[in-house]
Amino acid sequence: MKIAKINRELTKQPNQIAFETDPPLTKEVFDKALQMDRAILSQHGLGFQGGCLISARPLHAQAIGQIESSLTTAVKELERLKALAAESNEDFQRRIAAEHRLPLSD
Numbered sequence: 436m437k438i439a440k441i442n443r444e445l446t447k448q449p450n451q452i453a454f455e456t457d458p459p460l461t462k463e464v465f466d467k468a469l470q471m472d473r474a475i476l477s478q479h480g481l482g483f484q485g486g487c488l489i490s491a492r493p494l495h496a497q498a499i500g501q502i503e504s505s506l507t508t509a510v511k512e513l514e515r516l517k518a519l520a521a522e523s524n525e526d527f528q529r530r531i532a533a534e535h536r537l538p539l540s541d
Contacts (some may be wrong), residue, residue, distance in 0.1 A: 436456050436457070436458065436460070436510055437456060437457045439454075439455050439456055439457040440455050441453065444486050451489060451491060452489070452493065453490075454488040455487055456487075456488060456506065459484055459485065460488055461486070462483055464506060464509050465488070466483075467488040468505045471505070471509055472508070474506040478491050479494060479498055488506075504519065514531055
């Protein structure tokens with residue numbers, strides 16, 4: 436996930452900057468990144484608003500790289516968890532179908 440541009444509409448408060456990401460940031464990704472790497476996000480005073488990453492202070496290039504890495508790691512973890520849940524659901528359906536001798540539809 437990359438920090439792509441500054442959202443001027445949401446950058447209204449002094450010393451506050453709203454960053455748009457590519458792909459667009461979701462609350463789910465932000466929360467997972469915060470859960471996984473609270474130190475990086477808290478260190479830079481980051482929040483989430485209107486699909487943007489909100490910073491209470493200016494960010495230097497190294498910080499942007501760290502934040503992008505944290506967000507990317509969160510996206511990958513969410514994808515992994517969703518795949519596990521889908522696999523688990525599929526296993527459950529197979530087990531029930533086998534127990535009741537029912538075919539699975541497509």
